[in-house]
Every structure is written in C-alpha cells, then in structure tokens.
Amino acid sequence: MKMKKMTAALLASVMAFGFCGSTVQCEEQETAVENAGEEITITDMIGREVSVTPGSYERVVCVGAGALRMYSYIGDVNLLCGVEDIDNTTLEERPEMFDSVARPYVLAYEEVFSMLPSCGVGGPMAQAAEAEKILSCEPDIVISEFEDVEKEDALQEQLGVPVITLKAGSKGVFDEAFSGSMELLGVLFGxxxxxxxxxxxVEAEAAEITSRTADIAEEDKPAVYICGLGNWGTTDHLMTAENFVSLNIANVKNVLSGTGMEGIQPIEEEKFVELGEDMDIIIMDAAAVKNIIPLYQEDPTMFDTCKAWNNGEVYLEMAYNAYYTNFEIALCNSWFVAKTVYPELFEDVDMMEKTNEITNMFLGQELAEEIFACPSSFGGYQKIDTATFFGEN
Incomplete structure (x- = not known):
C-alpha cells in the first residue's frame, strides 16, 4: 500500500498559544484522514516512526502515567481490553497512592475500568511496561506514556502491534505536546x-482568561505565591515555580519573578521567609496539604512572616497532578487563579459550573461534585480559614 508520513508532534490546528503547525503539516494531516483504512506511517510524540492503519483498531491497551487519561479524552473506552491496576479501584492489591485525589478519567469511567483484565500494575514505581500482561489482553494497538525510544521499540517488537507514545509537555494542557497527542489520537481512532x-x-478558554486580564496595570497586580506544585505526595509549601503557565495566562504577578528559577522546584526556607512580606496571595495545590499541615503543627511560626497568611488571603486549588497531569483540572485551576487574583473581572464565573463545563468537554460528564468530594479535595476550590484548616490553637 502507498505509505504516507505525517509529523504528529506538530500536527496543525491554528492555536494562539503555539499549538499551530505549518500549512504543509495541515495538508499531511488531511491526507492521513482521507486515507483512513489504509496503512500509513506516523511519527509519534517521541519521534518514532510507526506504521498504523487509522480507524481499524478495536482492542486498545494504555500503559504509563497519563496514557489512559489522554486516550479517554479522545478514544472510545469500550475499545479497551485491559487496564493498569492503579486505575481499577475494585482490586484489593493495587497501588493506592492516588486514591484520595481526584482523577476525573477514573471518576468518569471507573465502572468500565473495573471490568477489564490487568495489563500491568502501573503507578510511579512502574518504570517499564509489562509485556506479558499486555500480551494476555490481546491488544491490536498500545498507547503508551513511557517516553523512551529504545524501550518503546523493544516493546513493539515483543508485542507485534503498534506502540504509540504520547507526551504531555511542561505546560500541561496548554503545551503543544498535549495538543499534538490529541491530534495523534484523533488520527489513530478516526x-x-x-x-x-x-x-x-482549550485554546479559547486560555484566550478568554488572557483577554479579561490583559489591561491590568503592573502596579495593580497583587503578588501571588503558588505552592505545593509538582509530584503528588512529595511536595509542600516550598515547592513552587517562577514561570508557571496558569499564572502567565492570567497575567498574574508571580512573587518569584526575577529569581531565575527554572521549572518547578523547592525554594529554601530562608527565601520563603524573605519573600513573605511581598506575598499578597498564596494559592496551595490541594495535594500538598497533607504534608503542609503536620509541618505547620510542628512549627506554627513557619508562616509568621507571610503577609497573605496574616491577612487571610490563602486559597486552595485542586490537585492537578495525580498519576501525571489532570489536564482538565489544570484548566479549571487557571480559571480559579484568575478569579482569585482578579475577583471583579471574574465575578460571573462560578467554579462549580466552570468545572462541570470543562469536565463535560473533556470526558462527557459533569464531575465537579465528585471531584470536590474526594478526600484530598477538601470540598473544592475555596479561600482557606487557616485557623481551622491547619489546626491552629
């Protein structure tokens, strides 16, 4: 059959935040769609060329952090023929580290996942796919988030079916790697x-947040400290970022601006104390609260220098990272950040309604109540009463 190649990582959809590709790439994508049912060669998100037949797959397995989540946004979950143990909440023996945190794709499709055989344990400790368990599920395609070219090539050779690797990117839901992964899944499954x-x-949501806040003068912007970022369960009030996409999109002033930090990383306690008097607002990721509470109870003076703490300007956003990025929650958090910092500009935004709208778009279900009911959600988006929340005496 005639072979055609497209580059999935830059598949074009003209997006204001860098999601767009070239006209040539748009034409290549259209060609792939026109030839649905024919074998083509695609380039997955880590640069591997793989022969696939778009629209032909009926038995799907997803492995690695985030793969099943991303597939659930685009693909039919009824095509799944196996699921990692971490995503089957009915199993007695399985990784449970994320069970208290909202993972919307699990909330949406928990019943479907519970009926499927195991394709591996999954979870942060699983550093490689389990070929034998995958083979027992008899998939005709594997969607993976193990971003290692050699391992993915070896797995594909073992399985004898296409192994397609997705990727999220450092900017999460706003990253072109995410949009590229969605485009790739769209092509694979028609x-x-x-x-x-x-x-x-996603592009329209980001553009609206940005447009609402575009005219705020620099001197009128409160200084925000966002913390508890990074890997769920391993972070606290010192884990933060200077260049954080949700703040950037909402034109929010980051108290860390100018420090030269790269990526998400912890600051030293001395730096936190130094910046405390400049912090107008603190936004905490809910996943970090379980670590911050005992630290605070051990040393109640840890926030004494922090203006936001003393003024009662401490807020809780939902955990955006649990078995990799909760993309829909990351988008919800961007709205919450904007509403928190500029309440007058976002007075019309109700976070329960916005969360339902976003989860409905991503997963076809309104999940706000279920998300907020998860133990580590603490009831949902809120301004924290620190005296009761952190157990002050």
Missing amino acids: EEERAEELIAY
Whole structure:
C-alpha cells in the first residue's frame, strides 16, 4: 500500500498559544484522514516512526502515567481490553497512592475500568511496561506514556502491534505536546473532529482568561505565591515555580519573578521567609496539604512572616497532578487563579459550573461534585480559614 508520513508532534490546528503547525503539516494531516483504512506511517510524540492503519483498531491497551487519561479524552473506552491496576479501584492489591485525589478519567469511567483484565500494575514505581500482561489482553494497538525510544521499540517488537507514545509537555494542557497527542489520537481512532474540538476549546478558554486580564496595570497586580506544585505526595509549601503557565495566562504577578528559577522546584526556607512580606496571595495545590499541615503543627511560626497568611488571603486549588497531569483540572485551576487574583473581572464565573463545563468537554460528564468530594479535595476550590484548616490553637 502507498505509505504516507505525517509529523504528529506538530500536527496543525491554528492555536494562539503555539499549538499551530505549518500549512504543509495541515495538508499531511488531511491526507492521513482521507486515507483512513489504509496503512500509513506516523511519527509519534517521541519521534518514532510507526506504521498504523487509522480507524481499524478495536482492542486498545494504555500503559504509563497519563496514557489512559489522554486516550479517554479522545478514544472510545469500550475499545479497551485491559487496564493498569492503579486505575481499577475494585482490586484489593493495587497501588493506592492516588486514591484520595481526584482523577476525573477514573471518576468518569471507573465502572468500565473495573471490568477489564490487568495489563500491568502501573503507578510511579512502574518504570517499564509489562509485556506479558499486555500480551494476555490481546491488544491490536498500545498507547503508551513511557517516553523512551529504545524501550518503546523493544516493546513493539515483543508485542507485534503498534506502540504509540504520547507526551504531555511542561505546560500541561496548554503545551503543544498535549495538543499534538490529541491530534495523534484523533488520527489513530478516526476521531479527528473530536480532537480538533477539544484543542480549540482549550485554546479559547486560555484566550478568554488572557483577554479579561490583559489591561491590568503592573502596579495593580497583587503578588501571588503558588505552592505545593509538582509530584503528588512529595511536595509542600516550598515547592513552587517562577514561570508557571496558569499564572502567565492570567497575567498574574508571580512573587518569584526575577529569581531565575527554572521549572518547578523547592525554594529554601530562608527565601520563603524573605519573600513573605511581598506575598499578597498564596494559592496551595490541594495535594500538598497533607504534608503542609503536620509541618505547620510542628512549627506554627513557619508562616509568621507571610503577609497573605496574616491577612487571610490563602486559597486552595485542586490537585492537578495525580498519576501525571489532570489536564482538565489544570484548566479549571487557571480559571480559579484568575478569579482569585482578579475577583471583579471574574465575578460571573462560578467554579462549580466552570468545572462541570470543562469536565463535560473533556470526558462527557459533569464531575465537579465528585471531584470536590474526594478526600484530598477538601470540598473544592475555596479561600482557606487557616485557623481551622491547619489546626491552629
């Protein structure tokens, strides 16, 4: 059959935040769609060329952190023929470290996942796919988030079916790697329109947040400290970032601006104390609260220098990272950040309604109540009463 190549990492949809690719790439994507049912060669998100037959797959396995989540946004979960133990909440023996945190794809499709055989343990300790368990599920395609070219090539050779690797990117839901992964899934499963719809929605949401806040004068911007970022369960009030996408999109002043930090990392306690008097607002990721509470109870003076703490300007956003990025929650958090910092500009935004809207777009279900009911959500987006929340005496 005639072979055609497209570059999935830059599949084009004209996006204001760098999601767009070239006209040539748009034409290549259209060619792939036109040839649905024919074998083509795609380039997955880590640069591997793989022969696939778009629209032909009926037995799907997803392995690695985030793979099943991303597939759930685009693909039909009824095509799944296996699931990692971490995503089957009915199993007695399985990784449970994320069970108290909202993972919307699990909330949406928990019943479907519970009926499927195991394709591996999954979870942060699983550093490689389990080929034998995957083979026992008899998939005709594997969607993976193990971003290692040699391992993915070896797994594909063992399984004898296409192994397609996705990627998220450091900017999460706003990263072109995320949009590229959605486009790639759309091509593989004949869901191009669905992929385009989701990408366009994310782009429009980001653009609206930015446009609402574009005219705020620098001197009128409160200084925000966002913390508890990074890997769920391993972070606290010192884990933060200077260049954090949700703050950037909402034109929010980061108290760390100018420090030269790269990525998400902890600051020293001395730096936290030094910056405390400049912190107008603190936003904490809910996943870190379980670590911050005992630290505070051990040393109640840890926030004494922090203006936001003393003024009662401490807020809770939902955990955006649990078995990799909760993309829909990351988008919800961006709205919450903007509403928290600029309440007058976002007075019309109700976080329960916005969360339902976003989860409905991503997963076809309104999940706000279930997300907020998870133990580590502490009831949902809120301004924290520190005296009761952190157990002050």
